[in-house]
Amino acid sequence: MTQWVFDLGNSRVKCAALHADGTLGHVQAVAYDEGLVASLDAVLPPAMAREASAAVVASVASPARTAAVIDWLTTRVGAISLPRTQPALAGVRIAYDEPARLGVDRFLALLAARRRAARNWLVVGVGTAVTVDLLDAQGLHRGGRIAPSPQLMRESLQAAAGQLPATGGHYVEFATDTLDALASGCDGAALGLVERSLLQAEDTLGERPALLLHGGGAAGLMPWLPGAALVPSLVLEGLAVWAQLGSDA
The missing domain is CATH 3.30.420.40 (ATPase, nucleotide binding domain)
Incomplete structure (x- = not known):
């Protein structure tokens, strides 16, 4: 079966x-x-x-x-x-005072990261939102951040100003046309969030955590995040952990 x-x-x-x-x-x-x-x-x-x-x-x-x-x-x-987010499972302990308020996708991604290795991780999901979660080597979730994804930023800009297209353009450091400026600004906002989170995580933990990316939009950020690992199925991997342990926890 x-x-x-x-x-x-x-x-x-x-x-x-x-x-x-x-x-x-x-x-x-x-x-x-x-x-x-x-x-x-x-x-x-x-x-x-x-x-x-x-x-x-x-x-x-x-x-x-x-x-x-x-x-x-x-x-x-x-x-x-x-599955629902639990205060602790499979070596992961959630930082939220009310763990149930942590999105189940973020919880499952943390379970999958912990299953991969007991080390410091910065887990970043890029879908409709960008989610950032810090997990230390002892399995303690140190908290996270949520922001709009680059695609949602583009769509929101178009909704507010119809002349700004929701697609097109390429990331460059200083764009010389509107499409590239939009792509660079929205992708750059997500990259800035990840890079600052890495810096703050290093200050908190004393070493730079490994970076784990997942979600439909994650591949688009990979060229500018050297050393990152892309695991598109990370939430499914977390579901596998929960399926083995969660129903008995």
């Missing part, structure tokens, strides 16, 4: 089979659109669904999008689990 893990973001559903040894199968991504159910059927057709015992679902999507995926899953698997 195969278990599946689902990461419901704001723009896409990512999912993979979870093997008995805790490793993930091929990660697939499906956009929220009118063809959502058909796309999900292609990922987990009825023949495969009969072999699936359960699904573990983490969602930061809207209630409507979450409900659509959950409704579809109820016809495919026997049991559905929805």
Whole structure:
């Protein structure tokens, strides 16, 4: 029997089979659109669904999008689990006074980072928002930051000033046209947040943490963050940790 893990973001559903040894199968991504159910059927057709015992679902999507995926899953698997942020799990202790207020995607990313190595990590997710979380080598979450992603900045600027396109341009240090200036300013804002967080983390911990990037927009920042590791499936990896330990914690 195969278990599946689902990461419901704001723009896409990512999912993979979870093997008995805790490793993930091929990660697939499906956009929220009118063809959502058909796309999900292609990922987990009825023949495969009969072999699936359960699904573990983490969602930061809207209630409507979450409900659509959950409704579809109820016809495919026997049991559905929805992880929630816990004060402590798998060697990670959350800094928030009210841990439940930490987004489950951030919590799962921290679990995955800790599973990768017991070291100092700066975990950065780039999706609709940029999230930054510091995890020390003892597994203590030191807190984090949230900001708009470069894409959301572009869309917000266009909404306020229609003459400013939401796409196009390239990052350069000092742009000589509007498209490049927009790309450079919005990407640069995210890069500045990450770089300052690295500096402050080094002051806090006494050494520079390893940088771990995930999320749909993370690859676009990689060329300007030397030494960073890109792990697009980090939240799914965290779901694998939770699936093994969370239900018994």
